[in-house]
Amino acid sequence: xxxxxxxxxxxxxxxxxxxxxxxxxxxxxxxxxxxxxxxxxxxxxxxxxxxxxxxxxxxxxxxxxxxxxxxxxxxxxxxxxxxxxxxxxxxxxxxxxxxxxxxxxxxxxxxxxxxxxxxxxxxxxxxxxxxxxxxxxxxxxxxxxxxxxxxxxxxxxxxxxxxxxxxxxxxxxxxxxxxxxxxxxxxxxxxxxxxxxxxxxxxxxxxxxxxxxxxxxxxxxxxxxxxxxxxxxxxxxxxxxxxxx
Ligand code: URA
Numbered sequence: 001x002x003x004x005x006x007x008x009x010x011x012x013x014x015x016x017x018x019x020x021x022x023x024x025x026x027x028x029x030x031x032x033x034x035x036x037x038x039x040x041x042x043x044x045x046x047x048x049x050x051x052x053x054x055x056x057x058x059x060x061x062x063x064x065x066x067x068x069x070x071x072x073x074x075x076x077x078x079x080x081x082x083x084x085x086x087x088x089x090x091x092x093x094x095x096x097x098x099x100x101x102x103x104x105x106x107x108x109x110x111x112x113x114x115x116x117x118x119x120x121x122x123x124x125x126x127x128x129x130x131x132x133x134x135x136x137x138x139x140x141x142x143x144x145x146x147x148x149x150x151x152x153x154x155x156x157x158x159x160x161x162x163x164x165x166x167x168x169x170x171x172x173x174x175x176x177x178x179x180x181x182x183x184x185x186x187x188x189x190x191x192x193x194x195x196x197x198x199x200x201x202x203x204x205x206x207x208x209x210x211x212x213x214x215x216x217x218x219x220x221x222x223x224x225x226x227x228x229x230x231x232x233x234x235x236x237x238x239x240x241x242x243x244x245x
Contacts, residue, residue: 002042005029008050012057013115015098016124020117028053028078053078055096062116063095066212067222069111075099086111089220100124101132101185101209109134109206110214114227122230123210129183130230133208135169136190138199142168142176146197150180154196158186161193175202 009020009029027035030051031043043050050057069075073086077098086099090113097113100120114120123130147168153160165181176199182189194201207214211228 001046002044005031005036005041005043005050006039008043008045009052009057010117010121012045013062013117014052014057014096016117016120018124019098019120023052023078026078052096061095062119062227063093063097063114064116064119064225064227065090065093065097065113065222066214066217066225067111067113068214068217068219069103069108070219071106071108074105075102075111086113090222102187103206104188104191104204107204107206108219109204110209110212110217111206112209112212112225116227119227124185126184128230130210131181131183131208132185132206132210133179133181133213134190135205135207136178136180136194136201137203138176138178138194139202140175140199141171141173142178142197142199146199147178149197150178150193154193156186156189156192156196161186161189164193181208 005024006017006020009015009023010017014020015023021039023029024039025037027037029036032048045057067086067089069086073084073089075086077085077087079085083105087097090097095115097115100112100114100123103109103111122128147166151164151166153163162184167179168176169179170177180190190204191201210230212225217223
């Protein structure tokens with residue numbers, strides 16, 4: 001039976017449907033040796049050989065992996081500059097897993113990888129408002145008005161950011177360390193928010209992603225984990241008064 005290519009990829013656990021579409025568009029998917037970039041292409045997976053970044057697609061057990069991503073690794077499966085990939089760190093993992101969401105090349109911290117496309121969809125879908133918690137070191141002392149802007153929402157070129165929780169952990173004249181919780185995942189979101197208030201990010205680390213946290217893990221270390229229930233947490237309201245900390 002013929003089905004849409006991105007649906008077959010999601011069922012095989014290669015990626016969420018959205019991610020599968022990205023992989024198709026960027027030319028990472030071949031069907032019987034031919035690169036397919038047209039979305040909506042239908043394929044009979046029992047007849048045709050589908051490869052993603054060169055690896056044949058096959059059905060697998062669902063696995064969930066937590067990785068403490070060090071700086072210097074990309075979370076994409078197919079990188080145009082051939083930089084080290086987070087999956088290079090997963091020695092001995094036979095299943096073909098993919099990162100849930102992204103972390104920049106120079107960001108470290110918690111990354112969940114799985115071959116469960118449905119779970120990935122839930123975790124990255126904006127309607128579930130999955131909390132992502134970061135420790136960010138920003139340049140210079142960030143004044144309270146700027147903290148309020150970060151909390152309430154910043155206008156970026158692709159729209160307003162949603163309300164965030166922001167707690168000041170440490171401040172000197174040279175830097176400010178913030179614990180920031182966001183409930184969405186725009187590209188380079190925190191760096192762009194920090195730039196917008198004039199305090200570029202010097203270091204960024206994710207310590208929590210939905211129900212998963214970094215705890216005692218060491219950089220580069222990974223472990224299998226269970227599929228955890230997604231917490232339904234309300235995000236703070238826009239224009240709420242200053243948060244106490
Ligand atoms: N925000 C960023 O700017 N970069 C990341 O890697 C994650 C969140």
